Amino acid sequence: MDDLNGIIPKISETIFEKVSMFPDKTQLAIAVIKNEKTNYYGFIKENNNLSNVQNEDKIFEVGSITKVFTATVLADLVVKNKLELDTNIQQYFDFPFKDKTKISLLSLANHTSGLRSHPTNFDTSIENLINFYKEYDEDMMKDYLQYSLQLTSADENRYEYSNFGGGLLSYVLELSQKQSFKELLQQKVFDKYKMSNTYMDRSNLKNELVIGLDKNGTEAENWDFDILFGAGGVLSSVRDLSKFVSAHFVESDKELALTRQATYTVDDEMKVGLGLHIIKIDDNNEVYWHNGGTGGYKASMVFNIETKSAAIILSNISVFNPDHMNIDSLCVKLNSMLNE
Numbered sequence: 001m002d003d004l005n006g007i008i009p010k011i012s013e014t015i016f017e018k019v020s021m022f023p024d025k026t027q028l029a030i031a032v033i034k035n036e037k038t039n040y041y042g043f044i045k046e047n048n049n050l051s052n053v054q055n056e057d058k059i060f061e062v063g064s065i066t067k068v069f070t071a072t073v074l075a076d077l078v079v080k081n082k083l084e085l086d087t088n089i090q091q092y093f094d095f096p097f098k099d100k101t102k103i104s105l106l107s108l109a110n111h112t113s114g115l116r117s118h119p120t121n122f123d124t125s126i127e128n129l130i131n132f133y134k135e136y137d138e139d140m141m142k143d144y145l146q147y148s149l150q151l152t153s154a155d156e157n158r159y160e161y162s163n164f165g166g167g168l169l170s171y172v173l174e175l176s177q178k179q180s181f182k183e184l185l186q187q188k189v190f191d192k193y194k195m196s197n198t199y200m201d202r203s204n205l206k207n208e209l210v211i212g213l214d215k216n217g218t219e220a221e222n223w224d225f226d227i228l229f230g231a232g233g234v235l236s237s238v239r240d241l242s243k244f245v246s247a248h249f250v251e252s253d254k255e256l257a258l259t260r261q262a263t264y265t266v267d268d269e270m271k272v273g274l275g276l277h278i279i280k281i282d283d284n285n286e287v288y289w290h291n292g293g294t295g296g297y298k299a300s301m302v303f304n305i306e307t308k309s310a311a312i313i314l315s316n317i318s319v320f321n322p323d324h325m326n327i328d329s330l331c332v333k334l335n336s337m338l339n340e
Contacts, residue, residue: 014333015043016050018326022317023217024048027210028327029055029238033303033310034338036249038242056239057197059209060314061223062299063232063292065241067166068259069189070230071109071275073173073181075258076188083176085109085263089168092175095142098149108162108169110263110272114151115162119144122164129320130295133232134224141171141227159266163231170230181230188255193247198236200229207237212296215320220296232292241301241312248288249308260288260305287335291328293319300331304339311335 019026026045031038040056077083085106090097097103107113118124121144122136152160174181182200190198199205202222212220225233248256262271262278271278276288279302291300298317303310311334317324 015330018330019043019045019050020048021323021326022321023213025211025213025217025316027053027055027058027316029058029060029210029314030334031056031238031242031310031312032334032338033242033246033308033312036246036308038239038246040238040242055210057207057237059197059199059205059207059235059237060299060316061212061232061292061294061297062234062236062241062314063294063297063319064163064166065236065290065292065299065301066230066232066234068275068290069185069234069244070166070170070173070181071259071273072255073184073188074105074109074169075255075274077173077177079254079258083173089172092172093142093145095146097145098147101149101151103168105169105172106263106274108165108172109274111159111161111165112157112264112272113162113165114158114160115165115168116152117161117163119164120148120150130221131223133228134226136226136228138171138227141168159264159272164228166231167225167228171227173230185230185234189244193244195236195240195243198234198240200233200235202235205235209235210316212294212316213318214296215318215322220318222296223294232294236314238312238314241299241314242310245301245303245310245312248303248305281336285339287332289332291331293324295320298324298327300328302331302335304335307339309335309338311338 028043030041042053042055043050044053087105088102103113170181214220259274261273264272269280279289280286287302287304289302296318298315301312311331313331
């Protein structure tokens, strides 16, 4: 594998520093994009040493990066005049929401709906952190919306990241189009961007699934999603994610451009588009970012539209590992190095 602008030697020490505390069998699949060229780097930790491994086509759970794809489906439907961002989702349900609560499509996509990360009828106790999305089904979602729904902010004037909101958005897109969300996702994202190695069901994998590790370094149970699939159910490779990110550099793609359009200002350093977070690096630069994590995996991607550069990392590090944010900081560091 070629070394793009010598980036890996420049930060090889940083890479080891960021993963040194992780358990044996930790894998990182990395893609860096610059000057319309994508390079892939794979690492595996064995006996406290990092070795190279070819894993750009191996499969990892990507967790909440799924929400970026969900928002891209929404953007496609908006661009094609099939939906409007300010639509109140109540119209797609045959029962009233508790207290006649109003929730817009936009607020689900940019995390300003006031919905908490998980609804009150979702069991996130320590005993149920293994594969805990599997049991949350359509009936539970409907019951919550009708009888227990409560917002932390009623005026769509506060950012609060919501996994439930991401899953609810995918369900509403399904209801609005009278087509399964997975079909919409396949047609409007994976097929469009030639992501042939991206999956919604582990039984369909054509390439090797990297074994996820729990916070103690033992094999983790994979996660399954029912009605909240749009919040985190996708599996993919770093090569496929690089195809999706590279498509953001094509100016004619109106759907992706819409996802990057700022819709809410969180603070001086962060805004939110549709699914994507917009992070201010300095007075002249901002990047688009999202990460994802499950019981056995951690993913992060960051890209700069102005410089057409990106860094993407997939790993088998648990989101419950206390040092999992090192993957995000490494991803940001990689992207910064590309632009020096």
